[in-house]
Amino acid sequence: MLGRIILRLHAQGNRQIDFFSGSVLHGFLMEAAGHNAAYLHGGDGFRSYSQYCYYDERTGCSEWRINTLNKVSSEIIGQALEGVETIYLKQKGLEYQVVEKTGFTCSTYRELLLSQINRERIPRSAALYFKTPCALKFQNRHVNFPVVKSIMAGLYAKWNVFSEIVDMEKKELIEQIAADNRISSYSLNSRVFPLEANKIPAFQGWLKLESHLPVVLTALRNALLLYGEYAGIGSKTALGLGAVETDLGGK
Numbered sequence: 001m002l003g004r005i006i007l008r009l010h011a012q013g014n015r016q017i018d019f020f021s022g023s024v025l026h027g028f029l030m031e032a033a034g035h036n037a038a039y040l041h042g043g044d045g046f047r048s049y050s051q052y053c054y055y056d057e058r059t060g061c062s063e064w065r066i067n068t069l070n071k072v073s074s075e076i077i078g079q080a081l082e083g084v085e086t087i088y089l090k091q092k093g094l095e096y097q098v099v100e101k102t103g104f105t106c107s108t109y110r111e112l113l114l115s116q117i118n119r120e121r122i123p124r125s126a127a128l129y130f131k132t133p134c135a136l137k138f139q140n141r142h143v144n145f146p147v148v149k150s151i152m153a154g155l156y157a158k159w160n161v162f163s164e165i166v167d168m169e170k171k172e173l174i175e176q177i178a179a180d181n182r183i184s185s186y187s188l189n190s191r192v193f194p195l196e197a198n199k200i201p202a203f204q205g206w207l208k209l210e211s212h213l214p215v216v217l218t219a220l221r222n223a224l225l226l227y228g229e230y231a232g233i234g235s236k237t238a239l240g241l242g243a244v245e246t247d248l249g250g251k
Contacts, residue, residue: 001068009097124210142235187205
């Protein structure tokens with residue numbers, strides 16, 4: 001089960017929050033979850049959710065998006081945020097009003113996969129727009145540039161951990177998908193994301209991928225890239241990094 005809840009936040013004066021507050025919002029979420037926070041922290045190396053915040057100039061509000069990757073995390077986070085009208089961030093000493101909340105919109109892994117396999121025409125290009133800095137690991141080190149294999153392998157790994165029905169667990173599959181996709185164009189800036197005493201190298205902007213795979217594998221790639229809108233891409237996605245929008249056939 002895949003889910004998403006959106007909270008629109010407003011504060012008086014020039015106190016809006018953006019992606020730099022991801023770790024603080026994560027702390028609020030863990031406190032609201034109470035004893036269920038232990039499950040959200042995860043014990044298998046992966047978090048069953050991602051979240052990020054950005055400032056929307058059109059509305060004059062900050063938008064906080066929480067995405068869930070299975071049924072349990074959907075239920076825990078839904079209950080934790082039920083009835084929440086204000087969000088107080090202790091570390092900043094600031095309070096934000098929840099002016100609008102969009103309840104959980106849900107889908108399934110099967111529906112996501114079939115939506116791509118059953119398309120009459122399978123897009124071979126895909127644009128990824130990184131709404132918050134993305135911190136990828138390559139050869140066990142954070143890098144400030146995109147590596148196709150790291151992007152696809154990370155999405156593939158989370159899919160196989162949390163998917164309740166569809167399993168794509170074949171190591172050779174992701175190797176082929178990564179090998180036969182190329183970054184054809186991009187506009188990226190290097191970023192540094194401060195996290196406590198650490199400064200994590202990252203990048204932000206957009207890139208375009210071109211698939212040279214057979215049609216069925218291109219459809220699988222597209223499903224994984226759309227899954228990135230829920231799972232996030234790279235590391236620290238539970239703290240606000242790696243938020244992405246996928247545009248199949250874009251750019």
